[in-house]
Amino acid sequence: MRIIAELPPSTSRRVVVSRAKALSDYVDMVDIPDSPGGRPSAHAIAVAYVVKEIGLTPIAHIRLRDLNELAYRSLLGAARLLGLEYVVPLSGDLPSVGRPVDHLTTEEAVPIAREYGFRVGVLLSMRRNYAERLKIGADFYLxxxxxxxKSLERLAAFDVYPYVLLRTERNAGLVERLKQPAVGLDSLRRYIEALDPYVKAVVISAPGDFEAELSALALLAKR
Structure with a gap:
C-alpha cells in the first residue's frame, strides 16, 4: 500500500519547504488542499510546484467555487507549465472572504482537466450516493x-484513496467540527491493516497537528 501525506498550504516558502522535506523521509507523494475551510492561502498549484522541486509528487486540489471556466483553464495551464501531473477539481467550502462564483461543477471540470493531459481525481463521500459520483469516470477517487x-469492497473496480484522519489532543476540536471519522495514533496501524486488502493507497491527514502527522508516518514506516 502506498502512503500519501497531506501537506497543508502556506504562504511561507520556508514552512512549505521545511514540511515537504520532513515528509520526504516517509513518502514520495503529497496531497495539497486548496484554501481549506475557505480561508485564503497560497494556491495549491504554487505549493505543488515548490514540493515538486524538492522531489515529491504532488496532487494539487483546485477549488471550483471561486472560478469561472476561463480562470479554471488558466490554472490548469499554469499547472501544466509547471510540470504537474495530478489535479483534483472540487467545489470547496464557502469562501470566508468574497463571494462564490459556482460556475463549474466537478462533472464539467473533470473532462476539461483531461484535455490538458492530467490524471484527474475527485472527492467521493461514503455518506452520499457515491454510485453517481463514480459515473464521472475520474482516474482516482479520494x-x-x-x-x-469493508464497504470499499463495492469499489474494487476503482482506484480509491481513502483519507485517514488522525485525532489528537491538539486537533480534537477541529476534527469534531469536520464531522468525519478519525482514529487515534494508537489505533492507526490496525486501521491501516484493515484497509490494506481494499486499496492501493491512503492519504494520512492530521488537520491542525502536523507533528502528529509526522509521528503517524514514522509509525507506518516501521510496518
Missing part, C-alpha cells in the same frame, strides 16, 4: 467519511 473499511 474517499471521505469512510466508517467501515
Amino acid at each position: 474517499v471521505l467519511n469512510l466508517v467501515d473499511p
Whole structure:
C-alpha cells in the first residue's frame, strides 16, 4: 500500500519547504488542499510546484467555487507549465472572504482537466450516493467519511484513496467540527491493516497537528 501525506498550504516558502522535506523521509507523494475551510492561502498549484522541486509528487486540489471556466483553464495551464501531473477539481467550502462564483461543477471540470493531459481525481463521500459520483469516470477517487473499511469492497473496480484522519489532543476540536471519522495514533496501524486488502493507497491527514502527522508516518514506516 502506498502512503500519501497531506501537506497543508502556506504562504511561507520556508514552512512549505521545511514540511515537504520532513515528509520526504516517509513518502514520495503529497496531497495539497486548496484554501481549506475557505480561508485564503497560497494556491495549491504554487505549493505543488515548490514540493515538486524538492522531489515529491504532488496532487494539487483546485477549488471550483471561486472560478469561472476561463480562470479554471488558466490554472490548469499554469499547472501544466509547471510540470504537474495530478489535479483534483472540487467545489470547496464557502469562501470566508468574497463571494462564490459556482460556475463549474466537478462533472464539467473533470473532462476539461483531461484535455490538458492530467490524471484527474475527485472527492467521493461514503455518506452520499457515491454510485453517481463514480459515473464521472475520474482516474482516482479520494474517499471521505469512510466508517467501515469493508464497504470499499463495492469499489474494487476503482482506484480509491481513502483519507485517514488522525485525532489528537491538539486537533480534537477541529476534527469534531469536520464531522468525519478519525482514529487515534494508537489505533492507526490496525486501521491501516484493515484497509490494506481494499486499496492501493491512503492519504494520512492530521488537520491542525502536523507533528502528529509526522509521528503517524514514522509509525507506518516501521510496518
